[in-house]
Amino acid sequence: MKEDQPICYSCLNENCFIKKHLHLEKMKQYVIKKESFVCKKSNQFITEGDSIQGLYFICSGKVKTIKTGINGREQIVRLTKNGDTIGFRGFGTSKKYLIGASALEDTVLCNFSNETMFEILQNVPEFTYALMLFYADELNKSENNIRKIAHxxxxxxxxxxxxxxxxxxxxxxxxxxxxxxxxxxxxxxxxxxxxxxxxxxxxxxxxxxxxxxxxxxxxxxxxxxxxxxxxxxx
Structure with missing residues (x-):
């Protein structure tokens, strides 16, 4: 279900990657390319194994990301809220999503396509650098979680x-x-x-x-x- 696009420049999610870089002139041409939609509670908007369709940013709401484990058991790997990024696992290195994602409540999502994201990464170095640090932080968290589960x-x-x-x-x-x-x-x-x-x-x-x-x-x-x-x- 499509709805009027939230205006990025008046968005209150200061920790959103897009919002953080709106002060850069180059970002203006990419923001207008995004699509926004509402995902109802319990509905899935990313299916594990599906072709990657860019990155999602939560405008409002809460989402769980899941991974299929042994014997098909669902494992929740991340809980996310306003301003968080969804679908980054495998982005840029894989053609398919490595996780699934569904809404824990009615959630407004902003989607930037593969093409738009690659253009941003190639042309906005500040954004690329910030995303690299984000990936490093997420890797560190994943390693800590593995250690905690083991001990x-x-x-x-x-x-x-x-x-x-x-x-x-x-x-x-x-x-x-x-x-x-x-x-x-x-x-x-x-x-x-x-x-x-x-x-x-x-x-x-x-x-x-x-x-x-x-x-x-x-x-x-x-x-x-x-x-x-x-x-x-x-």
Whole structure:
């Protein structure tokens, strides 16, 4: 479903790659080429293995990126919000998306085609340099996540996830501002739904978190941090 294109120059997403480089005269010719659309909650807009159709930037909303694991099991590899970039894995080196992506809530997405992105990368060195640093940072995060999964037990992985979404999305009215099912929590933490439910139940009994439906609120962030401090949470 197409909608009026959000105006990049009045966009409030200051961490968006496009927004950050709008002060450059060269960017004007590329911004007008983007397409915007609404992806409804639970709908998928990138299918793993499909041909790459450029990069997506979140104007508003929340998205999960997924990777198919052993026996076809879905593994959530990233949660994203306003201003974040989607579809960069494999971009420029592969002809197919290495991940899938779907909306966690009604989300407005901006898409820049392969052709437009390659033109930007070839003609706007400031943008290219920033994207290179972004890739380096994402690689570092991926390596840290692999290490954490290898060394953390199930409880620690669930706690690490709760602290991550608390940092990224914040808390409103004592509840983290993202709605995730217990299965999605398990898929991101690398465990089973039953184990995730058990850990969440225990954390509630210990008065470290609270739940309202699918929403979770952290009640004692310092205690949760201390449990995974040895894994270098910070």
């Amino acid at each position: 953390m037990n199930v409880r620690e992985r669930v706690i690490d996830l709760l602290l991550y979404i608390h940092r990224k999305f914040g808390q409103i009215n004592d509840l983290i501002d993202i709605e995730l099912s217990r299965k999605e929590i398990a898929d991101f933490a690398g465990t089973t739904e039953e184990q995730a439910i058990r850990v969440i139940s225990n954390l509630k009994k210990e008065m470290l978190i609270k739940t309202v439906g699918k929403r979770i609120g952290i009640l004692n962030i310092s205690e949760l941090r201390s449990e995974i401090m040895e894994h270098k949470y910070f």
